[in-house]
Amino acid sequence: MSEPQKEKEPILTAVLNLFTGGGGYIYIGQMAKGAVFIAAEILFILVTCVGMFVMGASGLGMTLIGALALCPLIFWVIIAILTALDGYRLTKYIDEGRTLGKWEFSVTRN
Numbered sequence: 029m030s031e032p033q034k035e036k037e038p039i040l041t042a043v044l045n046l047f048t049g050g051g052g053y054i055y056i057g058q059m060a061k062g063a064v065f066i067a068a069e070i071l072f073i074l075v076t077c078v079g080m081f082v083m084g085a086s087g088l089g090m091t092l093i094g095a096l097a098l099c100p101l102i103f104w105v106i107i108a109i110l111t112a113l114d115g116y117r118l119t120k121y122i123d124e125g126r127t128l129g130k131w132e133f134s135v136t137r138n
Contacts, residue, residue: 035123041115046108052115056122061131065111072104 036056045052050065076098117134 036119038116038119038123041119042112045115046112049108050111052111052119056115056119056128058118058128058130058132065107069104069108072100072107076101076104 041052041055043052044055045065048066049069050062053059053062053065055062079100080098114134118128118132121134122128
């Protein structure tokens with residue numbers, strides 16, 4: 029006799045996605061999707077840091093052009109919030125007994 033599947037915590041999924049990029053997806057079993065989102069988060073942070081360094085070194089740090097160095101960071105914050113919401117909803121689907129595809133998002137559910 030198999031053990032019943034332990035319910036996942038939607039809040040934990042959301043928090044993991046918010047702060048790690050894709051840790052919540054890994055928590056709910058979407059390993060590849062989680063790894064891609066974590067890698068993307070690292071890339072956004074690196075691009076932002078390099079952009080800020082270049083703008084600061086060139087003396088453009090406090091100009092409109094220098095502010096463009098923060099665009100990847102702003103984009104990452106938006107993605108972090110959306111993945112947190114998506115992870116929360118996907119975890120609710122799992123707890124209802126539904127199965128998920130490897131790359132499924134909550135907006136693709138009926």
